[in-house]
Amino acid sequence: MVSPVSTLTADFNNSSSSTSSKVKKILTVPDGVNPALMKMEYAVRGPIVQRAEQLTQQLKDEKESSSVPFSQVVYCNIGNPQSVGQSPVTFLRQILSVLVCPSLINLEPSPFPTDVIERAKGILSNSNGIGAYTESPGLLYIRKTVANALTLRDEGIVASVDNIFLTNGASDGVKALLQLLIRSPNDGIMIPIPQYPLYSATLTSLKGTQVPYFLNEESNNNDKNWSLDINELQTSYNEAKRKGIDVRALVVINPGNPTGHVLSKDQIYSIIKFCEKNNLLILADEVYQANVFKPSKFLSFKKAVVDLNSDVEVASFHSVSKGVLGECGIRGGFVEVYNMEKDTRDVIYKIFSVSLCSNVLGQTAVSVMMNPPKLGDPSYEIYNKEVNGIFNSLQRKSEKLSKAFNSFEGVSCNNSQGAMYLFPKITMPEKAIQESFKQGFSSPDDLYCMQMLEQTGICTVPGSGFGQKEGTYHFRTTFLPPEDQIDNVIEQMRTFHEDFLQKYSH
Amino acid sequence: MVSPVSTLTADFNNSSSSTSSKVKKILTVPDGVNPALMKMEYAVRGPIVQRAEQLTQQLKDEKESSSVPFSQVVYCNIGNPQSVGQSPVTFLRQILSVLVCPSLINLEPSPFPTDVIERAKGILSNSNGIGAYTESPGLLYIRKTVANALTLRDEGIVASVDNIFLTNGASDGVKALLQLLIRSPNDGIMIPIPQYPLYSATLTSLKGTQVPYFLNEESNNNDKNWSLDINELQTSYNEAKRKGIDVRALVVINPGNPTGHVLSKDQIYSIIKFCEKNNLLILADEVYQANVFKPSKFLSFKKAVVDLNSDVEVASFHSVSKGVLGECGIRGGFVEVYNMEKDTRDVIYKIFSVSLCSNVLGQTAVSVMMNPPKLGDPSYEIYNKEVNGIFNSLQRKSEKLSKAFNSFEGVSCNNSQGAMYLFPKITMPEKAIQESFKQGFSSPDDLYCMQMLEQTGICTVPGSGFGQKEGTYHFRTTFLPPEDQIDNVIEQMRTFHEDFLQKYSH
Known part of the structure; x- marks a missing residue:
């Protein structure tokens, strides 16, 4: 079964391109793998996000001479606050650092409040x-x-x-x-x-x-x-x-x-x-x-x-x-x-x-x-300031973004009473619906989100990934980007949306 | 369906003892839960370990006046080196602490070598x-x-x-x-x-x-x-x-x-x-x-x-x-x-x-x-010293323990060329086999390990948990306890083993 002399080239670690297969593969797609896993879908990390990751890499590699029409990818696809600039809460991180490296307890002067050490x-x-x-x-x-x-x-x-x-x-x-x-x-x-x-x-x-x-x-x-x-x-x-x-x-x-x-x-x-x-x-x-x-x-x-x-x-x-x-x-x-x-x-x-x-x-x-710090604890004040800052900013951004969506032509967006997302509904032009099926997308909002990504760098998730009433189209966006970027995100989304309507209007 | 007045007492959060069930439970055992999960067995965390955790708690609660015939539970059931005293490697922990709390980079003088910061x-x-x-x-x-x-x-x-x-x-x-x-x-x-x-x-x-x-x-x-x-x-x-x-x-x-x-x-x-x-x-x-x-x-x-x-x-x-x-x-x-x-x-x-x-x-x-530190890196020397110390100690403990097992009556133990375990074979007395079935154990080595735990505080895993040839009996032990305790572990095991043979000899 085994050839005594290696005939493999530099390509040998990428078996998928090998042409001289001697043994039948086991985990072949689709018949060789568990069919339930083939069927499984997970849009929050689906093809649009994978394209966003490619674009991020491209921007990094090409630097100034990039062919991409934006300067950064803004990830609004997932509730991942620290990936878009939210700072960690100091009290938690200080406790974790001491647990990881208990010798830090002995530093003098101590960089940590006493309640962290306790x-x-x-x-x-x-x-x-x-x-x-x-x-x-x-x-x-x-x-x-x-x-x-x-x-x-x-x-x-x-x-x-x-x-x-x-x-x-x-x-x-x-x-x-x-x-x-x-x-x-x-x-x-x-x-x-x-x-x-x-x-x-x-x-x-x-x-x-x-x-x-x-x-x-x-x-x-x-x-x-x-x-x-x-x-x-x-x-x-x-x-x-x-x-x-x-x-x-x-x-x-x-x-x-x-x-x-x-x-x-x-x-x-x-x-x-x-x-x-x-x-x-x-x-x-x-x-x-x-x-x-x-x-x-x-x-x-x-x-x-x-x-x-x-x-x-x-x-x-x-x-x-x-x-x-x-x-x-x-x-x-x-x-x-x-x-x-x-x-x-x-x-x-x-x-x-x-x-x-x-x-x-x-x-x-x-x-x-x-069990956060309590009134009177050394870390209470800074903890509260950080946490309230994050909470209030999330609420402001949520309101600003939903208000903006409701001002877009053919878009309606319910308010957010909680969580980290908005799920605006788009009145999809008939030609966009046809175009999306022509291009092989499973739903027109897939086309919408992919084009938004390609044009603006903003990464969202199509409504089809969450399920929606037949004939309605949505996308999900977080309201997590930093407060000073929200206006810009809104304007980019608005421009894209108007272009999209224009493109598929007749 | 809902009674307007609560008739529950202080016991209400422990529903299993409730007698006035109004709705039929969904996750009843065995018919209500996935039968595959009912069948699943995992001896490394099985009943003997759960008994060991009870004994640990009992020792903690009862302190001096304990009815337990040993002063500590020695966990040899699982490859969990730091639970039995192995120290973490400094280089890794320092890096993790900086990642958790990046402001530590600015400490002066820095408690971290430059390669940790890098x-x-x-x-x-x-x-x-x-x-x-x-x-x-x-x-x-x-x-x-x-x-x-x-x-x-x-x-x-x-x-x-x-x-x-x-x-x-x-x-x-x-x-x-x-x-x-x-x-x-x-x-x-x-x-x-x-x-x-x-x-x-x-x-x-x-x-x-x-x-x-x-x-x-x-x-x-x-x-x-x-x-x-x-x-x-x-x-x-x-x-x-x-x-x-x-x-x-x-x-x-x-x-x-x-x-x-x-x-x-x-x-x-x-x-x-x-x-x-x-x-x-x-x-x-x-x-x-x-x-x-x-x-x-x-x-x-x-x-x-x-x-x-x-x-x-x-x-x-x-x-x-x-x-x-x-x-x-x-x-x-x-x-x-x-x-x-x-x-x-x-x-x-x-x-x-x-x-x-x-x-x-x-x-x-x-x-x-x-990717550990390399020769010339600031952390190389201490890293190497720590790592070699751990490695050599493991090898010495492995040899000592297997040699000891081979000196026990009716026990034979192969050498360990690697990993963290020994799997000695016990010639089980016929009366112990009968006793184990009488007591409802699935295998005589379950009885052996349970009695070892109760008598010495040493927690091991019966061979039945790993599978073994029919008619052979084993237990698995790590060789992780600290080097200065190994002699004591061996002596306790030997005494237990002799008592066990004695008890079931006629």
Whole structure:
């Protein structure tokens, strides 16, 4: 089988261009790989983003003589605040640096406030340091901090360390719960449309059934927000049941992604009653719980379940990537389960144990997020100043951007009550629709976003990546670029949009 | 459905003890959860470890008046060096602390050598800092470092950044490749017995078929190592084919876990030829590549594949958790694929993109592991001293421990040529076998390890967790406890072992 003399050239490490294949490849596309993974789609990191990465590299390589009609790529495709200039929060980073390099404690004079040193010492003396695997669900010491913080958030409803599992970002928690729920292709999970594609992608990879329910873009009040309609939930559920699907759980993203709406107490109560009635578990994606502009107070699904004295099982996901920390690269998060049997939690424990544990610096970031400095602590003032600065700037940018979108011809955009995104609707010219299919795009908003990228350098995600009512077209943008760039982003988008309408108007 | 008045008491957050259930639970055990996850087993974090964690807590709570017959739990169940006293390598930690808190660069006088500052600046200026998501397969800058290091390791065989995916530890890479390979329950993967249970657990969760091949405990030479026999591979393969299984890949763990053997060049060549002949992809678990005592040089499967001018597809896994860094809590690793088509790599990219990226400090740790300080660098001397200290101590402890095991009555233990484990074989007294089944243990070595824990505080993993030939009994222990405790560990194990034999002798 083996040729004794190598006939390979310099090209030998790129096997795809090899012509003298001796053995049949195993992982051939499409038949050789798991078909569920072939089908899986994930637009937030799809072809438009990959093109944006190429353009970024091209700008870097070509420098002055670039053929690209803009000077930088502005990534509005993903909630990644620090990639577009948001500064990390000092208090957290100081604690992490001491944990990474404990000898920094001995520096004189100390560059760190005393509460930073105390926090770091607390974790060091209740762990084997950040270089050791922790217990599978995360350090008990940190889970206690999280449990206490949840108890405070939920106005005294006691959280238990046994219900908390620390994870690498929220995604790992979502995947674990979906993996637990999907026993066969007949098992269905209700997901909102539009939705964050982690849910559809994971369900596809698990060969489960998506049971979509539509969020309502045209609300009946003056608030101009997306909303959730219980009748629509019931209709969607009934239709799935008619098809013989065993509907097992409902995903709710609150605050909404990509829609930015925040559910009211009444809506949350109604959803829980709907789940009780139809025997559904609730997967509550609450990663934007610190990004609520209005109403000013976040209500967790778990608190609402307890308020209603309900037995409905809930899993709530949280993350350090969003909120005001925006620490996406650290990969910290957790899932809190509630109303779940001990035997079930043991299986969740086992799932996480196969990956041993989540990264310990991410675990630490979770503990800081949940337990920030308090009034009187040395770091309180600077922490508050930083965090309020970020929060208020996000709100201003959100309002400015949605107002601008509503002034574009044929565009309407609901307000954002929370989260980090706007999801404007575009009245798509008929010729653009034809052109997009001619060019092989799956949806006209793919064409729209690709052309926006090529013309302006602004990278957004087409509505098709999140799902939308047939015949409607959207894109999702973050409102994360720095405040002094927002006007420029708006003007570039406006110019592009007018050109696009012009181009496809007749 | 909802009772207007709460009838719950202080117990309400522990639903499992609730008696007035109104709704039917969804995630009930066993019927309500994915049966594959119910079946999945992971002994490295199984019931014995959970008992060890209870005992640790009990010792902490009870302090002086403890009823436990030892003063500390010694965790030998898992390759977690820093949990048993191994110090982190200074150079890596200094770089990470600067990345976490870049303002430390401005400290005067600087507590960091100049090469630490340079490394940190290199990563900062080629990324958006450690708080931003990176590209899905990891920072290009770090993948370039890894590719260069692999080229050097493999004596000039050029590695490509497009073949490298940075992951949270090695586990995520293994799971991604297995997920790609398993299309239906009829797809089989050859795994060694004994094996690291990540493979069996992941295959069970994916509903794939395990095709076990036995490693050979009794070698024919004087080396007293575990070995791999090509005839056994072929027998195992043929048997699976006869059953109609589509055997797709072979897992090789080299250096071996839990067996500690290191494959020779001839053996590696033979394995590749076997895979060519039978059309198998190679999953090479090479996380212990820096833990090779003899032969002194590690040969990667990828290099051997190129040496043989072979087209066999290879995925090689590596991690910062092992080697001399032992940075388990940071969760850094990577997979390098080779001979794979571009379309296949695109699917791998997509899998990782759903989790957005691995943690950036883990990515950085990978880059430092692959590109340590060089002769002449300011950090070279201390780095080398630390790393050699760790390496030599591991080797001494391994030899001491295996020699001791061979002096226990009815115990035989092969040498460790690498990795971090010994896997001694116990001649189990017939009465112990009967007792273990009476007590409901699945294997007599479960009873052995549980009693060892209860009597000495030493936590090991029963051979049943890794698989073993029927009628043989083993346990796995790391040789990681500090050198000054090893004699004590040996004496406690010896006393326990003698008592055990005594207890079950008649």
